[in-house]
Structure formats: C-alpha cells, structure tokens
Amino acid sequence: MKKVLFVIGSLRAKSFNRQLATQAKEIIGDRAEVSELDYSDLPLLNQDIEQPEPSSVARIRKAVSEADALWIFSPEYNFSYPGHLKNLLDWLSRPVIPLDYATPTCINGKRVAISGAGGKAATANCRAKLTELLTFIKADVLPAQTGIAVPAEAWGTDILTLTEEQKADLSVQAQQLLG
Secondary structure, eight states, rough: EEEEEEEESSOOOTOOOHHHHHHHHHHHGGGGEEEOOOOTOOOOOHHHHHSOOOOOHHHHHHHHHHEEEEEOOOOOOOTTTTHHHHHHHHHHHSSSSOOOOOOOOOTTTEEEEEEEEEEEEHHHHHHHHHHEEEEETTTTTEEEEEEEOTTTTTTHHHHHOOOOOHHHHHHHHHHHHHO
C-alpha cells in the first residue's frame, strides 16, 4: 500500500488547510496509508547545527524518505508560502551525506501535490512559488492543484465547507498522486 505524507503549511489547530487535508484523506480512503508530518520542533536551518543532524531533522527526513508521495496544504502568507514551510523544504533540500551534493536528497524525485485554502487569490501565489521551489529542489510536482478561496463567513466560524466541484478537484489530485 502506498504511503502519503501530508504536510500542513499552517500551524493553527483549526486551520482551513488542516480541514482541507482531512477532506483529502477522506477522498483517498483506504487506497493509501496517510499520515501527517509533525515539523513543529524543526530548528531554523543553520549550517552550524546541520551535521550531525538534529534528531528532529533525522525524524523528518526518515518520514519523507519512507513516503511514496507528499501532499502539501498551505495558506498564502504575504503573497508567498509560510516561513516555517520554507524552512522545512530547506532542510529537505540539504544533502543527507554531509557536503555530498552529488547524492540525492530525501525529497529528490518525490511526487508532490499542492493544495491551499486562503483568501480571494485561493493561494495562487503560494502554490506558484511552491511549485517553483519544489521543482528547483528536484521534487516531482504534479500538475493538478486545488486552490480554495475561503468564503467570508468561514473566517468567523473556522469551518471550511467544500463545494462538490472543490471535492472533485481534490479527487483529481488524489488520483494523480496515487497513480
């Protein structure tokens, strides 16, 4: 059975992107083993602590290496992705063997889907910049993406309700990711 690792770009407990990930997990159902990456204890990337790698970095690299695919769900922060998500991707882009840039990283060639829920732009800028960054670090970014413009009333209730069309978009992504 394939293993899909969800990466939530918001650290907020009731985040719309965590709710979007829950919907995606329901769509995947029993077609794959789904887990969520906890990277809340990841230190800021700093070459002074890069080797030997911190235990949180080792744990995260192992989880990414063991996954068949990643699915990132991220809000848009100031026309881009959140800093903590960038920090995670920076750590994943570093060589596992110290200073050996000829060997693949744990994200190299990994299938990655990108979705996001946010403001009026439906995370378009975040998703575009994530695509650019992930392509640069040699991840295999899938073409289908889902962007959700969170309705005004949801900002007051913290409840994200998806339309049938949005659920269909997530289904297309799930199919590509598992295909």
